[in-house]
Amino acid sequence: MTSAPFAITLADIAAAARRIEGHVLRTPLVPAPRLSELTGATILVKHENMQATASFKERGAVNKLLSLDEAEKARGVIAMSAGNHAQAVAYHAHRFGIPATIVMPETTPLVKVENTRAHGARVVLYGETLYESAQKARELAEAEALVFVHPYDDAAVMAGQGTVASEMLADAPDLEMLVIPLGGGGLMAGNAIAAKAIKPEIELIGVEAALYPSFYNAVNDKDLFIGGATLAEGIAVKTVGQQTLPIVASLVSDIVLIGEDLIERAVNAYASLQHTLAEGAGAIGLAAIFKEPERYKGRKVGLLLSGGNIDTRLLAAIMVRELEREDRICAFRLTASDRPGLLGKVASLLGEHGANILEVSHGRLFLDVPAKGVTLDVTVETRGEAHTRSIEAALKNDGYAPRRILPRGLAEQDR
Known part of the structure; x- marks a missing residue:
């Protein structure tokens, strides 16, 4: 059992569970067979994205708001947040008739700002980071x-947040991590308090964005740089809680740091394999398994x-970027003589090899192209790396001298 000197105990979490019952959703713990197959672990996902404001933050917000006395409720509350805490406080404060002011960093995604305002809160945008807010x-x-x-x-x-683990272990007592x-x-x-009190042998892994290693630094006495634009803005915190x-x-066995590429991959995997929306911070646990699959196998x-809470345009961009990483979307720069019918011939060739053309652009004024020549940038959708290679070979055999164009826009050297 865990005990003082910690700020809370299992009894506090049990009391919070009783207090918030009926105000927040008891979210399902769902098996994830496709994610399990991908990683080698047996994965169960606690879907806190199903809460009314799409995050776990409602649990802590409701517990706090319902613990206020009548005078405090009448004066109103104020919170600072990059989004999810803001929405949770605003939503439930409105339900309980409590005036709410939310201070958010100026960099907060628009969807979170507008959702917070929609819940009736006064929103103040201030600063670049949560610390300034x-x-x-x-x-x-x-x-x-x-x-x-x-x-x-x-x-x-x-x-309030600790009620998540107590529900998870009630639904699946055999969880190991x-x-x-x-x-x-x-x-x-x-x-951590809930899980270790209920099942002392369980292993807890904390996951931070590599750009914001705040706890990693604090726990390991390190001084890694903190800052930068991260997809996991919900956990982009420079100062840990006292x-x-x-x-x-x-109580936590290890703290792992995750790069932006793996966070993107995890967001995409939740969307394409688990058929659910995950923001960067919400997906980072899956990214940790992608980073070290043997640890969880x-x-x-x-x-x-x-x-x-992820912007749909950002999600679309992430999914396209993953297709590029998997060689399922690729771009070629072709060089040929500028003659009638060129585009039709290239299109026919790509069609014969099963490529779906997404975009085409001509270039006649590049100085590295002969005066009677033309470049043709073609973006196509393929079935994967092997298919892409076969299309590239076919273009080369027909004399188009294809060069791959990387997602960042720079053409590779001829192979």
Whole structure:
């Protein structure tokens, strides 16, 4: 059993579960056979993206709001958040008749800003990071006598988040590992207390974006640079919680850092294989398994899909980028004599080899092309790497001197 000096106990989490019942969804823990087949682990996914505001943050927000006295509720609350905490506080504050002000970084995705406003909250955009937003929120809290609802460094919020693991282990007591996104630590701290109290032998893995190794630095006494544009903006936190740090340091087996390419791959895998939406922070646990599949192979792993608030245009871009990485979308630059019927011949050749043409552009003014020549940039959809290679070979055999154009726009040298 876990005990003080930690900020919360299993009893606090049990009380939170009773308090939030009926206000948040008891989300399903769903087997993920295609993800399991892909990774070699037996994966079950806790779908917190099914909450009303599409993230686990509702649990902590509801527990905190319902713990306020009547005078505090009348004055109102203020929170700082990159999005999901903001929406959760705004949504449930509106339900409970509590005035809410949310301070968000200016870099917050538009979908999260607009969703927060739609829930009736006053939104203040300030700063580039959560740290700057937090400073502004505290200034407003003091000036306007508002109750500050911290997104992670608050005992009531942590206890609410801990109800996730208690539900997971109630549904699947034989889980061997929990892989949990790690930002400021409220989600991990609450769930670490719950999981270790219920099943002491369970292994807990915290996952951070490589650009924001805040807990990794704090726990391992490192000084890795923190900052940059990450797809996992929901856990892009520079300063860890004072109450969450001792819990994470004591109970979490390891903290792993994940690059942006693997986060993109995980978002795409959730969409294409699990048929569900995951934002970057929500998908990062799956990305950790992609990074080290041998670590999880043969084990029963619980993944927490913590949120699904992703801009649809960004999701579309990620899925196209994954097709490019898999060689299922590729571009060739062809060079030939500028003569009538050229485009038709190239199109016929590509059609004969089963390529679907997505885009074509001509170039006649490049200085590395003869005056009577032309370049033709053709983007096609294929069945994969082997199919792409066969199409490239066919173009070469017909004298078009194909060069692959990389996604970043630079042509490779002739092979």
